[in-house]
Amino acid sequence: MKKWLLAVLCASTVVVCGEARAQDIVRIATEADYPPFEYTSASGDMKGMEIELGDKYCAAAKLNCKWVNMSFDAMIAALDAHKIDAILSQMGITAERKKSVSFSAPVTYNSVIVLGPNGSAITDDTATMKGKTIGIQSGTIEEAWADKHLKGIATVKLYDGQDQVFQDLQAQRIDATICDQPVAYDFLRKGGKAEFTYLGKPLNDPATLGSGDTAIAVRKDDTKLLAALNPAIDAVRQDGTFAKINGLYFPFSMMPK
Structure with missing residues (x-):
C-alpha cells in the first residue's frame, strides 16, 4: 500500500512539475507567412523583424520564450484555451480585440x-x-x-x-x-x-x-506577463535596439507614435 501511494504521489508530482515547467516557457504565437515581420527560412528557422524584436524582449525580461507558428485567425482562440501565452504577429490594437485580450505597450506603428x-x-x-x-x-x-x-x-x-x-x-x-x-x-x-x-x-x-499601433496580446488576466513585457519593450526602444532592427528591414521607422 505504501509503495502504491508513493507511486501515485510521484505521478502527481510529475504532472504538477510538468505544468510548472510548461508555465515557465512563454509560448508566443506568430504566423510565419508574413514577411518581412515573420517568415520561415529555407533552413526551417523563423526569421523576420518581429522574431528578432520578440527575442530581444524575452531576453530583456529574462523570459524563456518559444515561438509557435499558427494561422493568424486561430490565435485568440488558442490564447483563451491556454495553448499559447502571447501573440506577436502584427496584431493591431482595436476596441473589439480589447474585449478578448490585454495588450502590451505598442510594439510597432503600421498603416x-x-x-x-x-x-x-x-x-x-x-x-x-x-x-x-x-x-x-x-x-x-x-x-x-x-x-x-x-x-x-x-x-x-x-x-x-x-x-x-x-x-x-x-x-x-x-x-x-x-x-x-x-x-x-x-x-x-x-x-x-x-x-x-x-x-x-x-x-x-x-x-x-485602430490607431495603427500593434502590440503583444496576452490573456486578460495575465498581469504578470504584461508586467514583465512592458519594461522590456521600453528598454529595447530606449537602447537603440529597435531602431537597429527596424533599419534591417525598412527604410522608414516603424516606431509607435
Whole structure:
C-alpha cells in the first residue's frame, strides 16, 4: 500500500512539475507567412523583424520564450484555451480585440493601404471598388474594415495568408488587396514594383483599424506577463535596439507614435 501511494504521489508530482515547467516557457504565437515581420527560412528557422524584436524582449525580461507558428485567425482562440501565452504577429490594437485580450505597450506603428496594378482606377475611396474583387487575409483588421465598408459594393475574397493574396493579385484573379503597408512595401521591393503600386491614401477608420499601433496580446488576466513585457519593450526602444532592427528591414521607422 505504501509503495502504491508513493507511486501515485510521484505521478502527481510529475504532472504538477510538468505544468510548472510548461508555465515557465512563454509560448508566443506568430504566423510565419508574413514577411518581412515573420517568415520561415529555407533552413526551417523563423526569421523576420518581429522574431528578432520578440527575442530581444524575452531576453530583456529574462523570459524563456518559444515561438509557435499558427494561422493568424486561430490565435485568440488558442490564447483563451491556454495553448499559447502571447501573440506577436502584427496584431493591431482595436476596441473589439480589447474585449478578448490585454495588450502590451505598442510594439510597432503600421498603416493599412490598398495595393493594386499600376494604372488602376481603384483608390482608398470605396466607390472606386464597386464591382471589383478585393483580396484580404482572414482574421485581420482589414477584414473587419471590409465587413463594414465593402458590403454590397465589392466582392471580398478571404485568404489564409497574405502570400496567397499576392499570388492571386499577380495572376489577375483579384483586382486589388488591402493589407499592412510594410508588408505591401516588402512585396513591391521583392519584384512587384514593376506591375503594382499603392492605390490612394492609407485607410483611416479607428473603429475597425485602430490607431495603427500593434502590440503583444496576452490573456486578460495575465498581469504578470504584461508586467514583465512592458519594461522590456521600453528598454529595447530606449537602447537603440529597435531602431537597429527596424533599419534591417525598412527604410522608414516603424516606431509607435
